[in-house]
Amino acid sequence: MAYQVLARKYRPQRFSDVAGQEHVTRTLLNALAQGRIAHGYIFSGHRGIGKTTIARILAMALNCRTAIGTEQRPTPEPCGVCESCTEIRAGNAVDVIEIDAATNRGIDEIRELRDAARYSPARDRYKIYILDEAHQITDAAFNALLKTLEEPPDHVIFMMATTQPEDFPQTIRSRCQHFSFHAVRFEEILTQLRTIAVEEDVIAEDAALALLAEAGDGSMRDALSIMDQAIASAPLDNGKARLDAEQIRELMGSVPNTVFERLMEAISENQSAPVIEEINRLINAGNSPSQLARQFVRYLRNALMARIAGENSELLQISPDERARAARSAMLFSEEDLTRFLQVMLRTFDELNYRQEQRFHLELGLLKLVHLQRLLPVEELLSQLPAPTAGKGSLGGGPLPGTLPRLQAAPAPARPAAPAQSPARPAAPARTEAPIAEPTRPAFSPFEADRDRKITSEATTPAAASAAPPAPQALTPIETAARAAETRATEATRTTETRATEKMQPAAVVGVAEPIAEGALALAAEADTAPEAAAGGSLDLDRIREAICAALEREGHNTATALLDAGDWKQSNGAIEVTLAIKKTMLALTMNAEADKICRNTLKQLGVGEKLVFLPGEASSAAAAARPRAAASGSVQAAAMENPLVRQAQELFRAEVRTVLDLRDRK
Known part of the structure; x- marks a missing residue:
């Protein structure tokens, strides 16, 4: 037969x-x-x-x-x-x-x-x-x-x-x-293979049969076909075929999972060299990059399941030794890290099917896993930002139809600026344009902060905690930017005091200049100083505020417009001081060079020679309520105030419309 x-x-x-x-x-x-x-x-x-x-x-x-x-x-x-x-x-x-x-x-x-x-x-x-x-x-x-x-x-x-x-x-x-029909479970395939090995009088190791059952991938026929091929290629021992794990791996063109365990250990330690050297050794030995990527994807999946459900879960259709190996690799990473790793390797495996240089793409995919360990998750950065709050002019805490609420109190990362000059150096002559700070290296680095985030077993032991010196607490990006802005403001204040001691000429300084007090931002008008203003005469602050706010609103500086309109204006010591409801770290970002130019031109047109100084703080709500600014005829604010829905909302909720933004396309 x-x-x-x-x-x-x-x-x-x-x-x-x-x-x-x-x-x-x-x-x-x-x-x-x-x-x-x-x-x-x-x-x-x-x-x-x-x-x-x-x-x-x-x-x-x-x-x-x-x-x-x-x-x-x-x-x-x-x-x-x-x-x-x-x-x-x-x-x-x-x-x-x-x-x-x-x-x-x-x-x-x-x-x-x-x-x-x-x-x-x-x-x-x-x-x-x-x-x-x-x-x-x-x-x-x-x-x-x-x-x-x-x-x-x-x-x-x-x-x-x-x-x-x-x-x-x-x-x-x-x-x-x-x-x-269901896929056949690993244990059921393994039991059937053992029975057939006894019937066929074949000497088979448990590790070899486990490899055959795993290679079947839920298919009994596939496992039997591979076993038939393995018996044909197995060496004879006293006339009986002997199946061992190494021979089956060589037959299937696969590598032992100990290789991937070493790769995971190198990735957890952020070491790129061992990863590339291991892949180079495997490819030089004749292994296919596509096959290596396929095996690594399966290993990552098993490690992720071990991390989620435990070592003894039914989700792991592998031998007990492989379960333990996958559990050891899973303990090195979090569930989020393993999910990202699996996603990157799946994309890499897909790319290998239509790329010519498969080795390069496999190496690139593995290097991505190493670099992913150095990055902070986006959700961790977002969790450090304060929750936004709705403005006073919104209905029920939400924006009006066709408007966008302005978040005045929400801080943003400060823009890095060049360090201030030392107070001992002579001050440079005043310029008419605000200097643009050259970009510098950010003070916050996720690569450095990630070292403290990594969990190591040595750091958790009491002996290591007592022996190691206390590490400085990592700062968030916002805290780092705030401290840098405070340092720059202090240095700028010292520079201003040095210039005052040198008896500089009282020329009008235009642009964003050094603050005259800590955390203050001073602007001056580039116009001829009026005799009565220089002598300390009273100014029409309402007229100046209305003119500057209207000019800023026309140019699209809505945030600056709302802040100036709600600020406390007063004349003091030959200057116009405006207290704004904003933190000092946000003051330089809001009143930027473009807004400074608009304020300068407006003061020049009004013939005002007083300096305009902005101070951080809390504006008086009573004073702001007492100074309502009428909307210009034909403006978007006037159109919004004439809307019957807005009027009904004002009467129903006793609301006040502070700011209206035009979101229509401008032609």
């Missing part, structure tokens, strides 16, 4: 022999015992898990000549010894027709099947059609089979096996009983 491969030789002949499909076999046995036989079945699921096998066993049980309950057949299982069971098992039964639907998929073949189904079976009780890969049948052929499948003769039963049930028309699926 010709040699039979293991997948055919050990094909189950009874429902009880099928591994991993108890939900299907139990239902079919109950249906046979109760006589509830359907005229159409759909068996769907992974490849090599028993769909066609169960269809054949069901056909044997339906056409078995031995009655249920007899000594030869006490259960609905087929007897396996009668003529019908023997012919079906051999594949030459007249009334059981197996059709390869991938080849016979057209409407002509289905018409012939439909015509032949009208005739009674030649000998057995049922005429059974088994359609393998039934999803390959065309839509027109399915429509030709539709009426026959809905109302077939009493002696006809259709069984359709497929791996893609979603390709079936819904009209076909609704006329059949659908059984969804």
Whole structure:
């Protein structure tokens, strides 16, 4: 007799022999015992898990000549010894027709099947059609089979096996009983391989059988096919084939998972050199970059499942040794890190399929994993920002229709500026334009802060905590920027005091100059000083405020407009001081060079020679309420105030509209 491969030789002949499909076999046995036989079945699921096998066993049980309950057949299982069971098992039964639907998929073949189904079976009780890969049948052929499948003769039963049930028309699926098969579990495949190894008189290590079961990936047929190939290539020991793990890895072109464990350890330590050297050694040994990426993806998935559900979870369909290895790698990282790693490697694996230089892309993907360890998560940075609050002019805490609320108290990272000059150096002459600070290196570095974030076992022990000196507390980006701005303000104040001691000429300084007090920002008008203003005469502060706010609003500086309009204005010591409801770290960002130029031009047009000084602080709400600024005719604020909905909201909530933003496209 010709040699039979293991997948055919050990094909189950009874429902009880099928591994991993108890939900299907139990239902079919109950249906046979109760006589509830359907005229159409759909068996769907992974490849090599028993769909066609169960269809054949069901056909044997339906056409078995031995009655249920007899000594030869006490259960609905087929007897396996009668003529019908023997012919079906051999594949030459007249009334059981197996059709390869991938080849016979057209409407002509289905018409012939439909015509032949009208005739009674030649000998057995049922005429059974088994359609393998039934999803390959065309839509027109399915429509030709539709009426026959809905109302077939009493002696006809259709069984359709497929791996893609979603390709079936819904009209076909609704006329059949659908059984969804499960992937075979790792332990069940391993048990079957051990039984076959004993039957075939093969010496096999547990690690080797575990590799075969894992390579099957839920398919019993795939595992048996690889085992058949491994037995053929195995060395003989006293006439018996010996299977070991190293030989199977060489046969499948895979590497041991200890390699990936070493890679994960190097990644956790932010060491790029060991990662690249290990990959270089594997590729020089003849391993495919695509195969290495595939294995690493599986290893990362197992490590992630071990991190989520634990080492003994059913999510890990691997051997106990591999479970322990995956758990050790999972302890080095957080769940978020492993998720990012898996996402990067999946993208890298996809890119290897259509890239020419596969090695370069694999190395780049692994280096990304190393660099990901040095970056702070975005959610960690966002969690350090204060929650935004709604403005006073919003309805129910939200913005008005067509408007955008202004968040006045929300801080933002300060813009890095050049360090101030030392007070001992002579001051430079005043300039008419504000100097632009050259960009410097940010004070905050996520690469440095990440070193304190990494969790190490040595830092958690009491001995290490007592021996190590106290490390400085890491600052957030906002705190770092605030401290830098405070330092710059202090240095600027010292520079101003030095200039005052040198008796500088009282020339009008235009632009963003050094503050005259700590945290203050001073601006002066570039105009001829009026005699009465220089002598300390009173100014019309309301007129100046209205003019400056209107000019800023026309140019789109809405934040500066709202701050100036709500600020406290007063004349003191030959200067106009405006106290704004803003922190000193935000003052330089709001009153930038462009806003300074607008204020300068406005003061020049008004003929005001007083200096304009802005101070951080809290504006008086009572003073702001007492100085309502009328909207200019034809402006967007005037249009908003005339809206009946706005007026109704003001009357209902006693609200005050402080700021209106025009979000329409400007042409």
